[in-house]
Amino acid sequence: MIFLHLLTVQNGGIKRSSLEVLSRGRELVDSISQSNEQSAGNQAELHAVVCSPEVASWDEAKWAAELGAYGVDTVWSATDEAFKEHNNQALLSAMQSAHAQATDQGAKPSVVAMASTEGVKDILGALSMRLGASVVADVSEFGVVAEGDGVLLTATRPVMASKANTHVRAQAQHLMVSVRSGSYGILENGVLENGENQNGENENGENQNAKPLNHQPVRIVPLKTEHADSKLQTQIREIITAAADTIDLNEAEAIVAAGRGVKDEAAKALIAELAGVLNAGIGASRALTEAGMYDPSVQIGQTGKVVSPQLYIAVGISGAIQHVAGITNSKVIVAVNKDADAPIFEVADYGIVGDLYEVLPALIAEIKRVKG
Numbered sequence: 001m002i003f004l005h006l007l008t009v010q011n012g013g014i015k016r017s018s019l020e021v022l023s024r025g026r027e028l029v030d031s032i033s034q035s036n037e038q039s040a041g042n043q044a045e046l047h048a049v050v051c052s053p054e055v056a057s058w059d060e061a062k063w064a065a066e067l068g069a070y071g072v073d074t075v076w077s078a079t080d081e082a083f084k085e086h087n088n089q090a091l092l093s094a095m096q097s098a099h100a101q102a103t104d105q106g107a108k109p110s111v112v113a114m115a116s117t118e119g120v121k122d123i124l125g126a127l128s129m130r131l132g133a134s135v136v137a138d139v140s141e142f143g144v145v146a147e148g149d150g151v152l153l154t155a156t157r158p159v160m161a162s163k164a165n166t167h168v169r170a171q172a173q174h175l176m177v178s179v180r181s182g183s184y185g186i187l188e189n190g191v192l193e194n195g196e197n198q199n200g201e202n203e204n205g206e207n208q209n210a211k212p213l214n215h216q217p218v219r220i221v222p223l224k225t226e227h228a229d230s231k232l233q234t235q236i237r238e239i240i241t242a243a244a245d246t247i248d249l250n251e252a253e254a255i256v257a258a259g260r261g262v263k264d265e266a267a268k269a270l271i272a273e274l275a276g277v278l279n280a281g282i283g284a285s286r287a288l289t290e291a292g293m294y295d296p297s298v299q300i301g302q303t304g305k306v307v308s309p310q311l312y313i314a315v316g317i318s319g320a321i322q323h324v325a326g327i328t329n330s331k332v333i334v335a336v337n338k339d340a341d342a343p344i345f346e347v348a349d350y351g352i353v354g355d356l357y358e359v360l361p362a363l364i365a366e367i368k369r370v371k372g
């Protein structure tokens with residue numbers, strides 16, 4: 001069985017959401033391999049399809065080392081100028097080609113697991129048709145076991161603005177799943193990012209149970225994609241992204257979000273200062289994006305971005321369900337609001353009842369003091 005993961009390289013780096021899916025893939029591949037050893041079945045493998053625009057500077061050794069740390073067995077490498085921007089036809093072609101070559105080499109059945117990004121949403125339907133695979137989209141948890149000559153996938157899928165969860169089962173020879181960011185921790189060399197391993201925690205902050213990956217060298221296979229400009233049916237005219245100096249909210253470790261309580265430039269400056277000391281991204285409720293105080297691209301919630309930072313600080317945000325729908329995957333939620341009955345406190349891990357004009361300067365000063 002193979003686990004195939006699509007990894008697009010932008011600005012020379014791998015996105016956090018991709019590493020989360022790879023880490024979950026490694027865990028599942030290990031547990032499938034273990035049960036196969038007992039039943040003398042085929043081994044499972046973790047593959048990554050790397051689509052990179054670094055045609056001239058592609059560094060095989062760098063990628064082998066980097067992806068080896070995340071437990072990847074085989075890298076299908078597609079380097080092409082077309083990957084400079086999101087290009088659905090080039091991505092589809094690379095994925096289809098990697099899948100065909102991997103399955104030709106006997107790696108059946110297959111699970112294609114990808115981060116549920118905008119780019120992946122764009123290709124999911126078309127890719128499932130091309131691979132003849134069943135799809136379970138936008139899950140927050142998933143597991144896979146070999147069953148018969150196919151795979152059984154079980155998953156949890158938040159629905160109705162994350163108010164309810166559906167439990168999904170799918171069985172097929174080829175399956176695809178897309179995973180919400182923030183659903184899994186990153187496992188590097190067998191160790192979770194907070195110092196724990198899959199098996200559990202350690203009271204002393206040390207990791208006594210950690211078993212570093214005893215990993216084979218990564219196999220790198222150049223991918224022949226059938227990509228030629230003349231074949232492209234669409235052309236990207238312009239991609240509008242957040243300004244280069246702002247932190248991408250989909251990938252941010254910390255986010256400071258402003259709501260209608262942030263009424264003027266002085267309050268906006270406090271939000272920016274707090275975000276600065278925490279190296280956090282800045283988000284906003286719809287009340288403020290509609291009022292033109294923040295760019296619509298930073299709106300968080302049901303009709304904005306669904307985020308999953310380690311730390312989410314909601315300032316002057318009441319906690320309407322449409323906003324909360326975008327933040328429930330955050331690890332720790334802190335709310336600052338002058339109304340002790342604001343619904344945001346029902347989802348917050350820590351709440352500060354007070355006027356933001358007084359609370360934020362004190363918070364900023366304390367963070368600066370602690371950071372030295």
Ligand code: FAD
Pocket residue numbers: 258259260261262284285286287288299300301302303304305315316317318319320321322323326336337338339342354355356357
């Ligand atoms: P308010 O609800 O007005 O809350 C302001 C809060 O600030 C209050 O709790 C108040 O106590 C506090 N406050 C005021 N002054 C201060 C101060 N000085 N110090 C501290 N606290 C203070 N909203 C989203 O955010 N994202 C979405 O994606 C989204 N999608 C929507 C989709 C639909 C179909 C609909 C109908 C609505 C959607 N909304 C969305 C809007 C949502 O329902 C709320 O109207 C919005 O989230 C309210 O924003 P807010 O919390 O900033 O403002």
